Amino acid sequence: MTRMIVSFAPHIRERVTTSRIMLDVIIALCPAFIAAVLIFGPRAALVTGVCVASCVFFEWAYQKLLKKTITVGDFSAVITGMLLAFNLPVGIPLWQAIFGSGVAIILVKQLFGGIGKNFANPAITARIVMFISFPAAMATWAPIPVDAISSATPLELIQRGDLAALPGMWDMFIGTRMGSLGETSALALLIGGIYLLARRVITWHIPVAFIGTVFVLTALLGIQPTFQLFAGGLLLGAIFMATDYPTSPQTRTGRIIFGIGCGVLTVIIRAWGAYPEGVSFAILFMNVLVPFINKLTMTKPLGGIKKKP
Amino acid sequence: MAPHRKHTAGCTPLAIPVPAEVHIPMSMHSGAPANLIVGVGDSVTVGQLIGEAATRVCSPVHASVSGQIKRIDTYDPLTGAPAVSVRIASDGEQTLWEGLTPSPVTNLAEFLAAVQASGVVGLGGAGYPTAPKLTLKEGTKLDYILINGAECEPYITSDTRTMVDHTADVWAGALLLKEYLGPKNVVICIENNKPEAIQKLEALCAGVQGMRVHVLPSLYPQGERKVLVYNVTGRIVPEGARLTDVGCIVINCTTVAVIAQYIRTGLPLVSRCVTVDGSAVKHPQNVIAPIGTPIRNLFEFCGGLKDDVKKIILGGPMMGAAVPSLDVPVVKVTSAILALSGRDAEAPTPSACIKCGRCVAQCPMNLMPSFIEDAFERKKVELLRTHKVNLCVECGCCAYLCPSKRPLAQVMTLSKKLLWGE
Numbered sequence: 001m002t003r004m005i006v007s008f009a010p011h012i013r014e015r016v017t018t019s020r021i022m023l024d025v026i027i028a029l030c031p032a033f034i035a036a037v038l039i040f041g042p043r044a045a046l047v048t049g050v051c052v053a054s055c056v057f058f059e060w061a062y063q064k065l066l067k068k069t070i071t072v073g074d075f076s077a078v079i080t081g082m083l084l085a086f087n088l089p090v091g092i093p094l095w096q097a098i099f100g101s102g103v104a105i106i107l108v109k110q111l112f113g114g115i116g117k118n119f120a121n122p123a124i125t126a127r128i129v130m131f132i133s134f135p136a137a138m139a140t141w142a143p144i145p146v147d148a149i150s151s152a153t154p155l156e157l158i159q160r161g162d163l164a165a166l167p168g169m170w171d172m173f174i175g176t177r178m179g180s181l182g183e184t185s186a187l188a189l190l191i192g193g194i195y196l197l198a199r200r201v202i203t204w205h206i207p208v209a210f211i212g213t214v215f216v217l218t219a220l221l222g223i224q225p226t227f228q229l230f231a232g233g234l235l236l237g238a239i240f241m242a243t244d245y246p247t248s249p250q251t252r253t254g255r256i257i258f259g260i261g262c263g264v265l266t267v268i269i270r271a272w273g274a275y276p277e278g279v280s281f282a283i284l285f286m287n288v289l290v291p292f293i294n295k296l297t298m299t300k301p302l303g304g305i306k307k308k309p
Numbered sequence: 310m311a312p313h314r315k316h317t318a319g320c321t322p323l324a325i326p327v328p329a330e331v332h333i334p335m336s337m338h339s340g341a342p343a344n345l346i347v348g349v350g351d352s353v354t355v356g357q358l359i360g361e362a363a364t365r366v367c368s369p370v371h372a373s374v375s376g377q378i379k380r381i382d383t384y385d386p387l388t389g390a391p392a393v394s395v396r397i398a399s400d401g402e403q404t405l406w407e408g409l410t411p412s413p414v415t416n417l418a419e420f421l422a423a424v425q426a427s428g429v430v431g432l433g434g435a436g437y438p439t440a441p442k443l444t445l446k447e448g449t450k451l452d453y454i455l456i457n458g459a460e461c462e463p464y465i466t467s468d469t470r471t472m473v474d475h476t477a478d479v480w481a482g483a484l485l486l487k488e489y490l491g492p493k494n495v496v497i498c499i500e501n502n503k504p505e506a507i508q509k510l511e512a513l514c515a516g517v518q519g520m521r522v523h524v525l526p527s528l529y530p531q532g533e534r535k536v537l538v539y540n541v542t543g544r545i546v547p548e549g550a551r552l553t554d555v556g557c558i559v560i561n562c563t564t565v566a567v568i569a570q571y572i573r574t575g576l577p578l579v580s581r582c583v584t585v586d587g588s589a590v591k592h593p594q595n596v597i598a599p600i601g602t603p604i605r606n607l608f609e610f611c612g613g614l615k616d617d618v619k620k621i622i623l624g625g626p627m628m629g630a631a632v633p634s635l636d637v638p639v640v641k642v643t644s645a646i647l648a649l650s651g652r653d654a655e656a657p658t659p660s661a662c663i664k665c666g667r668c669v670a671q672c673p674m675n676l677m678p679s680f681i682e683d684a685f686e687r688k689k690v691e692l693l694r695t696h697k698v699n700l701c702v703e704c705g706c707c708a709y710l711c712p713s714k715r716p717l718a719q720v721m722t723l724s725k726k727l728l729w730g731e
Contacts, residue, residue: 004633005619007656008719010705011626011649012311012463016712018660074660116663116713203670250666250679299675301697302539305548 018115022075024201028192029082029240035175035185040090044181050094052081054101062110076115080104083123086182086236087280088130089141096134100126120287121247124237124280131280141178153178154231155276158224172230183233193239202243205255206262210238213263221271234266237279247287254290254297261286310671311529311627311709313502314463314586322470322582322595325610327401331374331601333359334385334394337640338430339437340366345393351378353397355599356576357406360395362425368438368641369428372406373579373599374399386637387623387630397601409575420489427571428578428641433457433468433532433561434624436642439568442560443490445553451492452556453542456483456565458499458506459525459532462625465645467582470595471563472499472506478573480513482565485572487519490558495520497562498541502527529627530704534559536673548700563644583639585611587647589618589654598639604646605635619654622647627705657714668707668717674700678707678717685724698724 036044059077063070084100104126112118131138141153154177157165167177175185183189196202214234219225228234242248242262249258262282269278336342343360353359353372360370376399385392414420425440445451456479460468472479479497487495497514499507501524511522523541525531535546537559544555552559567578579600586593591612598607604621608614622629623643639646668678677696684692698721707717 004621004631005654005656006631006633007620008716008722009626009628009630009703010311010709010718011620011622011629011631011647012653012709013657013714014710014712016710017714018663018712021663021665021712071660114661116661245666246664250664250669250677252670294680298680298696299669299672299677301548301676301700302535302674303545303547303550303700304675304697 018076019074021201022079024196024199025079025240026075026082028195028201029079029086029182031188031191032086032182032185032236033082035188036086036090036181039175039184040181044090047088047090047092047094047097047181048082048085050097051085051088051101052078054098055081055084055105058102058105059110062106063114068114071115074115077105080109080122082182083236083240084126087123087127087180087233089138090181091140092137096130096137099133100130103129116246118246119290120284121241121244124241124283124287127280128284153276154227155270158227158231159276166227169226169230172227180233180236183236186230186235189235189239193235196239196243202239203252203255205252206243206248206259207238209256209259210242210262210266211235213260214266217263217267218270221267223271228267228270232270232277233279237266237283238262241280242283242286247290249290249293249297251294251297251299254293257293257297258286258290261289310706311461312463313527315466315469315502316464316593317584317586317595318466318469318503320466320470320594321474322467322597323610324580324597325602325606327374327399327403328599328602328606330379330396330398330603331599332382332386332394332396332603332636332638333370333373333601334387334392334638334640335360335370336385336390336392336394337370337436337600337642338368339435340364340368340441342392343367343370345381345395347378347395349378349381352376353378354404354406356409356579362438366438366441368430368440369426369577371428371577371579372397373601375402375404376400387632387640405576411575412572414485414489414572417489420485423572424568426577427568429564429567429571430578430641431561432563432567432581432642432644434628434642434644435534439560439564443486443558445490449553450556451490451553451558452494453538453558454483454486454490454492454495455523455537455541455557455559456486456495456497456562457532457534457537457559458497458503458510458562459537460503461500461527461529461531461533462627462629462645463529464586464647465584465625467584467595467644468562469503469506470582471566472503472510475566475570476506476509476513478566478569479510479562480569481573482567482569483520485569486560486565492558493519496541497522498525498532498537499523500525500527500531530673530702530706533673533702533704535702548697578641581639581641581643583607583643584645585647586645587622587649587653589615589648589650591615600641601638603636603638607639607646608635608648614648615650617650618648619651620649622649626653627709628703659715660713662713662715665712667710667712671706671710673704673706674702676701678721679715681724682715682717682720685720685727688727690728693724693728698728701725
């Protein structure tokens with residue numbers, strides 16, 4: 001008889017794997033990718049392709065050079081590439097996109113130990129680095145083929161007080177407006193979000209708390225609450241980036257606190273900040289707080305008794 | 310959560326042919342091993358006492374076949390640990406011991422004596438001797454006796470068969486517990502994937518004061534005792550306390566049936582129903598096997614094993630133990646033996662924790678396994694204490710759900726040892 005395997009219980013495992021989860025996120029990003037190509041033209045596909053390829057390459061090269069286990073098969077670098085591209089203007093010079101991918105994968109992810117060990121979201125951090133390094137390119141919104149009304153994003157228009165030039169709600173919803181290439185189509189992002197919820201890749205806590213907070217606060221401030229939901233990178237950030245596992249809390253309560261924090265910071269920056277958009281800064285700042293939020297929201301074990309002081 | 314895979318739920322157990330030899334350990338229960346009272350060459354009959362209870366937390370052991378004591382070993386065939394075990398060569402007659410007589414009981418002391426003499430232990434898998442468990446401290450206020458028929462582990466249906474095929478014994482045992490231990494309520498707890506058992510026992514409970522069936526959702530680890538107490542009574546067993554401290558006793562339904570059967574017939578626990586299943590078993594079914602039968606005989610009775618068999622498990626796939634050999638015997642707590650092939654049998658390769666929080670969200674005890682693993686890896690004993698790893702019931706849900714296939718259940722067990730300084 002063959003030799004039997006002896007291993008520790010449990011002997012059966014749920015089918016879900018890390019790469020299957022990552023694949024689900026990629027699938028969920030596809031509607032937004034298609035929307036980006038339709039709205040911004042084939043260069044959107046080029047930018048996305050370059051970011052994905054360079055992220056995967058940097059991950060592979062780093063692990064190869066340092067003789068680590070190659071983990072590009074888990075697809076997480078593909079997601080980083082897609083998310084970074086979605087946060088860039090379609091006209092971004094390709095070398096800058098490659099630079100950003102290097103920052104995301106090497107500086108933010110691998111130097112901290114690779115998948116699961118990074119404390120900041122790689123795509124968000126790389127976007128912020130690029131935003132500060134290449135301010136001109138990062139704020140140049142190439143004219144969109146579909147009936148371009150203005151060369152400014154809706155949030156820039158609001159900041160300038162140029163409300164008359166704002167696109168209509170329908171344009172905001174389907175995404176025919178200025179902005180980073182993957183952030184404009186609320187419709188496509190929501191489809192992706194519903195898919196992630198249905199596949200149980202994410203829970204509702206972070207997106208609902210984040211988006212809800214932005215809506216309530218902008219309503220209180222009287223600055224176009226419905227409009228704010230679809231503007232900027234809110235949906236992309238709340239559905240895909242604030243829900244990134246290693247950089248968000250693991251407890252349900254923690255996720256709600258995290259989402260509210262992201263929402264508050266986003267509104268503060270949008271309403272009073274020097275920049276028109278604050279989603280990335282808000283998420284990055286909350287990323288830093290995650291260990292504390294986890295500690296603060298430690299679950300209460302069934303029957304657990306607090307040690308006497 | 311875990312799949313059900315109750316393929317054998319409809320299989321009335323069949324008795325396997327009497328094995329040529331049985332191997333019976335004296336340590337089939339938690340607590341001290343029983344003292345062997347027979348020697349090599351002695352003739353024994355079915356139901357004859359061969360191991361006496363040595364201390365309070367101990368259970369007597371009886372011969373499960375008639376024949377001759379062939380050899381006395383100095384190891385436990387399941388764990389390999391030093392312990393006394395005995396091999397009996399069967400004469401194939403299954404002659405009953407002449408001393409077997411019904412032992413009607415009239416008071417608590419007689420009842421507890423009968424429970425002890427029956428050799429019954431926690432048959433759900435815990436193996437704690439039942440008599441000491443039912444011996445309550447003076448002044449214990451007992452509100453609930455929960456008869457555990459949840460049987461939440463995948464594959465296993467031996468408790469289901471007890472409730473369906475021996476409903477009268479389960480019922481008689483429940484009435485005895487009610488009469489002599491005097492709880493306010495006796496609740497028979499059954500997962501909703503066992504409609505026949507529910508229907509039969511509900512029919513008996515109808516109109517009887519203080520007896521009822523509690524139907525639970527079929528959700529592993531529903532049958533874990535603290536989880537069961539919480540889900541049925543809403544009571545939380547505090548850290549360091551016993552179930553009786555919150556007025557509850559949880560007792561397995563087959564254990565209850567064995568008690569009733571002993572009192573009715575005088576036959577102690579010498580055989581049991583075992584579910585034989587898994588992807589590498591040709592004809593999965595339930596069988597009745599004498600205690601001490603090598604599991605090889607059970608698989609052979611079920612058509613044998615497929616060639617691609619890779620793993621043998623005693624018990625369920627969530628908490629059972631993988632064993633390297635088919636020579637290990639069925640013991641009192643063996644509710645199932647599984648043979649797995651292919652994907653089910655492979656131990657997956659772990660990858661880095663992605664901090665998805667699934668283990669935290671699903672832990673029935675509200676622990677945070679990913680954080681406990683981190684504390685364990687850094688050998689932070691204080692942090693393990695903060696995270697209450699001592700409360701872990703080792704149900705395996707965290708490891709089952711982990712997309713990175715981290716060996717979390719193993720880490721929990723090791724963390725407890727680290728915490729307790731073992």
